[in-house]
Amino acid sequence: MLIIGIAGGTGSGKTTVVRKIREQFPKGEVAIITHDSYYFDSSELSLEERRLKNFDHPDSIEFELMIEHINKLKNGESIKEPIYSFITCTRAEKTKYVEPKEVLIIEGILCLTNKDLRDLMDIKVFVDCDSDLRLSRVIRRDMQERGRNVEQVLKRYEETVRPSHIQFIEPTKRFADIIVPQGGKNLVAIQILTNHINQTLK
Numbered sequence: 001m002l003i004i005g006i007a008g009g010t011g012s013g014k015t016t017v018v019r020k021i022r023e024q025f026p027k028g029e030v031a032i033i034t035h036d037s038y039y040f041d042s043s044e045l046s047l048e049e050r051r052l053k054n055f056d057h058p059d060s061i062e063f064e065l066m067i068e069h070i071n072k073l074k075n076g077e078s079i080k081e082p083i084y085s086f087i088t089c090t091r092a093e094k095t096k097y098v099e100p101k102e103v104l105i106i107e108g109i110l111c112l113t114n115k116d117l118r119d120l121m122d123i124k125v126f127v128d129c130d131s132d133l134r135l136s137r138v139i140r141r142d143m144q145e146r147g148r149n150v151e152q153v154l155k156r157y158e159e160t161v162r163p164s165h166i167q168f169i170e171p172t173k174r175f176a177d178i179i180v181p182q183g184g185k186n187l188v189a190i191q192i193l194t195n196h197i198n199q200t201l202k
Contacts, residue, residue: 002104004121032105035111038063042090043090056109142156
């Protein structure tokens with residue numbers, strides 16, 4: 001199994017890069033897990049308290065479970081990936097069944113912050129993007145998908161997203177084997193990465 005980690009700031013285009021890589025392979029050859037699924041459950045808190053959590057801090061991710069699941073996939077075992085809702089800020093009772101494939105992509109803003117997780121990766125990628133573009137994408141996404149208004153998004157961006165990006169996410173760029181500027185729009189970088197994956201598999 002070839003394991004690829006794809007990190008980068010919120011709204012940098014990681015999901016687009018992952019999708020475009022997956023499209024280059026026959027259906028069923030690539031498994032994807034996202035660290036968004038592994039946010040700790042906060043159902044014991046009120047909804048208001050849950051929404052105040054810093055989702056851009058490494059302590060918000062249950063890395064231990066994530067690493068356990070990746071090791072199971074490496075060993076040929078299937079896993080039940082958690083499903084996390086950013087509307088309720090809790091884990092759902094349902095889980096997602098993930099089978100081991102030739103290629104496993106791990107995607108998430110913080111996936112290069114944890115050394116034990118990095119050590120499992122064969123290729124480490126950092127998706128880079130200008131902060132103003134990332135902010136505009138975050139505003140659009142959080143309003144459309146996470147039930148927030150502009151004021152809530154900007155307040156969260158100023159208080160947690162931007163400081164955490166500077167402190168935790170941006171520094172992980174130094175761990176990357178490949179940096180993809182302009183996110184999903186950089187078709188040349190995505191093709192080079194895809195070619196490297198194919199060459200490694202051969």
